[in-house]
Amino acid sequence: MDQNENEIPTPELTFHPVSEQPAADPQSTLGKTASTAVEEPQLTPEEQKMVDDFSAKIDLTNTTQVLQYGSGAQKKMADFSENALENVKTKNLGEIGQMLSGVVTELKSFDVADDDKGFFARFKRSGNKLTALKARYAKVETNVDKICEALESHQVQLLKDTSMLDKMYEVNKTYFKELSMYLIAGKNKLKQVRTQELPALQQKAQKTGLPEDAQSANDLSNMCNRFEKKLHDLEL
Structure with missing residues (x-):
């Protein structure tokens, strides 16, 4: 792993994951809040504040921000999984496996001694079977x-x-919590826009009857749907 051997990373939220980190489109979900496939973790007061502050900065009108949302946490988990698999593949226990296979083969061949036509039939005839x-x-x-x-x-x-696996487990828990924090922040933002900003634009459009106001409300609704699909992808 990239981390120091005795260091467990802490969760962090960022809008620029690609430069800072080393290392599905279901129509049926439109108009609904994202599903809760990922169980929300218990957050410390500091982590909750981080989520609240980050949620307030999310801009659904920023296409780049929406497309990259949470990709840093996804990359960390992908790199972690690859690293874990590499550690498993480099373990050389093949010698023991071959020896065990040899013993099993040897034991399975014992019944050949009971076959008069087998290799050991001559031991029967010579009295040396035992x-x-x-x-x-x-x-x-x-x-x-x-x-x-x-x-x-x-x-x-x-x-x-x-010991290494225990450490990797703790690191993975941190990455999972970080991804969950992105989801919580995103869901909070989505709920706030759909319950406050979007109804305000829709009411304005109904009141004025202007095409541009109706278009603004429709655009924001589409942005909410797009961001909701992004959150759904993060949960997969």
Whole structure:
């Protein structure tokens, strides 16, 4: 991960995610508030203030801002997932897997000794079947001992991996909370526009009867729908 090994990032909200961060269009939802597919987290007073301040700065008339809304948090989570997968792929436990497969294969082949037409049929005829069976069990026992030794040698690394996964889990929780804060801020802004600004424009259009006032109300309604779809995409 890019963060310091002992550092857990804190949530941050920004309108310029592309330059600052390293690293669906369902018609049925129009006219409704965005769904709550993402459970809203418990926010600290500082985080709630951050959300409220950020929500007040959202401008639904700014197309670029709407298109990039929350993309920084999305990129962080995508980069985190890629990094986590890369850590998993680089773990070299193939040797143990091969040894286990060998033991399983060896055990499965034991029933061949009961087949008179099999390779070990001659041991039956010579009276050495028991000796051969003991030899095969001894071989399996040796392989099991090797597996135990290999597992013990990986113990320290496994403990380190557990610590790393715990740290990655905490980092992922932060990124998830950050994305949730974008959603909360966006929903609050959408609700405020639809319950205050949009009705005011619609009432004005009805009162004046002017085409330009009706167009302004219609434009703002479309902007709300566009932003709502953006919030829906963030929840997917």
